[in-house]
Amino acid sequence: MDRTQLLNKLWEYQQQFGYISNQAILEISKLLNVSNIEIESVISFYHFFHKTPTGKHLIYLNNSIISEFKGFDEVKTTFEKETGCTFNEPGNNEFTLLETSCIGLNDQEPAALINFQPFTDLTPKKVKLIIQKIKNGENVKDFCSKTISKIRFTPKNDKTVIFRNYRMGESLQQMQKFSPQQIIAKISKSKVQGCGGAFFPTGYKWQSCRNNEDDAKYIICNADEGEPGTFKDRALLQHLPGLLFEGMTIAGYATGAKEGIIYLRAEYFFILPELEALLQEFRNKNYLGKNILGINNFEFNIRIQMGAGSYVCGAASALIESLEGRRGEPPVRTHSATKHGYLQKPTVVNNVETLCYAARIIELGEDFFLNIGTPESPGTKLISISGDVAKPGIYEIEYGTSIRDLLGIEMSQATSPYFVQVSGPSGECINNTEFDRKICREDILCGGAFMVFNRNRDILQVLRNFMEFFKEESCGVCTPCRAGNYILTEKIKKIQRGLCAQEDVDEMKQWGKIIKLTSRCGLGKSSANTVTMAVDKFKDYFNVKIAPSNFNKTVEFDMEDAIHEFDSIIKETQL
Template sequence: MPSTYQIQHRSQLLNALWFYQDRNGYIPDHAVADLARQLNVSRVEIEGVISFYHFFLRKPGGKHQIYLNNSILTKFAGFSKIREAFETATGARLGQVDPTGTFGFFETACIGLSDQEPAALIDLHPFVKLTPQKVHQIVQNLKAGLSVEAICDQPVTNIQYFPPDGRTVFFRPYQEGVALRRALVIGPEAVLEELKKAKLLGMGGAFFPVHLKWQSCREQNSIEKYIVCNADEGEPGTFKDRVLMQTMPGLLLEGMLLAAFVTGAQKGYIYLRAEYRYLCKRLMQEIASFRKAGFLGRRILGLQGFDFDIEIQLGAGAYVCGEETALLQSMEGQRGEPRPKLHFPTERGLHQQPTVVNNVESFTAASRILELGTDHFTRNGTATAPGNKLLSVAGDCDAPGIYEIEWGMPLGELLERCGARDTLAVQLGGPSGELVPTSYSDRRISPDDLRCGGSVMIFNKDRDLLRILRNYNRFFMHESCGICTPCRGGNFILSRQLRRLQQKLADRSDLEQLHDWAAMMRAASRCGLGQTAPNSIIQAIERFPDYFDGITSVDDAQLLRQFNLEDATAAYDQITKKQR
């Protein structure tokens, strides 16, 4: 392996940083200096990019780097016991490297394995359904010299439900090339018309019509255009895109090919989150198969002028890169900070050229519509949102996994199908989505009612709401890019208010302040992260009033009676006594 990475363009920076991270277990000083010299930028600028991403380390992180998922589902599934087991087995405290330099032990946000918790990544390979005994066996095997690849788990797909009577869209036999060949016969305008008739919405949570995005890119007068698949599935509790890439990556590639055929793009990228690095091999094999079959490359299926190829761009651990403009910044070798909304990506996207950005499920659904026909798609769902939706269901239920539902399924039916009992609350669409009580059971999951981009986390009545909300808040504080004050400062202030609630030092005015700060964040934050970070907190206050009545005081006098001067000064007294 060469000792240095020859970088030709700033957009190769993430690949270069991964080269040094893989080679050394961290990014050494000489690598920073070399990359700065090659790109003719300051070392500080390279440092700024490195520090933005969770999986890039600037000091040795151990021969084997362990990342334990710290999402709320893992916390409830036994995080503390697994943490203790790793610390005992490796000799490394959380956030540190053991004295021998063999193991680095860290925590990370949701890794897309919520249906198989507790879970961890070791050298970015998955280990699921961890127990203390399993942890000790894993570490023993690594100490004995076994490779991580040899002992890691293969995450199961857990496809629990899809509509009967042939109404499934996603989980049916797939034959590569059928959708593409039909597209070449009917032409790009007809492809757009098919997607329009199907009313296909983007499946990432914004629900923007797919045909409008593709049409906008098609209409741009530019020779250089791009198709980007957002496979940075980072919303806590979501794993549907992982399952699609595991089971039917060809559907994804074919969807990207359809977008290229419609828009005239010649280059495509799959921006794959680092937590899914173990899927690279499967995706690369499918890309190679498509090239061999004549579906990728020059003159695809013999059509003059239809040239298109796909590469994988590996991310490095940043939730905010799920936002499409932050993702594009990351692909250009920058910090993944969302761009000001001056232009749509279809106008000025990657390298300031027209770019279509859709997620895995959206491209996959487009493939199925062209393959099966609009009528098959629209016979399911509702009048305004036809078709099916993939949901990642996890938490307190008997059958966690993937559920392909028809848009419009009542929430209560989903809870019954997954075996949820004694439910307190359901989180739809991740921490930035909808937190609802079981009184919403008759409400329907659809873009017009209960919106859900894919994550369904179920909490029973043994769970504490405030613990859930504080976990969400810590997640947003950590994942905020920090570029705008409303998000950076707002999330911190929310954390202080939540802490007051936990300490039972809050009254009703504190709840009013939470509402005020949430309104400010929604109005002034630069991107969706800050705008939606307070959602679950405010929804909890509004939808679970009895809970908050029980943890807030009515008046200040009651709070003063709860104050204990001796407890408040205990640490000070202990220190001063030692100094006397």
């Protein structure tokens, strides 16, 4: 056993005792030959690891912007009242209450995880019933919510790629008709690209890995979809996990890799038992293991590694650090993962959706894929729609579909849409003059999240929620990211209080540029995107919020800010 098992051992102790004690750290240190200090450093990095005892029932309430607009405050208050605890403070022997960022259930908000079991569409009445059942001794696994997202739309005229009939092993049966190099040629010809947000050509990545001869290669499935508003990978893991396994196996065959690892976000613990059961079925059918389908010397296996709560681990380089038992901090990249990735071996990191497309392309043929979508963006795309729509859920659309069509009566049925957030907080905000723009690589790149807001929603509340998220999720290594996201959050608060001058708006844009240019990873490079875009795209809104120039001297000194910390200290000493 080596350091790569560190996260597994930490989960093992926490699930057994409710937290990771100093004694546990000593035992793990001896077992894995990792220093106590390093282990404590890893524990402190991940949101879901605890070094102090928690209640028997650990409740994580999602605080995403969709949750805020669907009744978060009322649900939060009811949880506190019924449990006698306060959020984000030490609880009692029975309950601990914590807020957390998006848990991949935006179509069923407000939502919470109780001992990592999902509870969705929460109301004060539902919360009272849940807590009463827990107090009566019922196991949360016995009455948690069914979280299968609705597949709301698929293309007509046999243009559906993903959500069509699935027959176990069909893609693998087709795979064995071709050589590894022919498989890569088919993937390359299809023009399928990464679906997690980077949009890197999949065929090129596979070819690069295959070209590197080594005794060990790896296929890693990135199932750590932490971008708020995104839940299409969860839908795939619940609806079509076998298709994912086949896509990984095909990638292994094409590149020469023998081991696949699914890095599954901790928020999806409730899916793990079903995934493990299906993996065993694949092994029993010889779809995994040695000499798969009778192909000599073709060996491939898949294991699942649980994450522990870190947004930045969605980035490939940080994910690899996490898999190796370290803090998920993105390293300074000097090489491609296809040359020196996991354990310094050639590694392909693909998103869940990407691997599912790869399996379908081998099953259906690259020409089938190329005849759908646009010339530069062939195929379909999975979109997670939530917010002010009548039909939240999963939409498989042809590339080239317009925003207006997605919002229309035949699809999500949006109610008075004012703006749309595409690809989550790190993506692009679209105002209502841009609804004829299209989802495709030639126009709007969409990683999967599609949050709709109507005219009754406050733009500043949305922006503040987004920036609070980035402030919390920044790993802190890059000072401009750590400080800049905090400053942008404070600027938004200042606007909300009516104390903002034009200089503040100008500074927000400047900070956005600084954070983007000086940050190491994707979080910092994209965290200010929406704020800086919104200032330009909603000028009339911000002009109303900005104080007139002759008011500047009045707002230079902010009494509330000046005494806030002092007041907090005084209140604490009086408790």
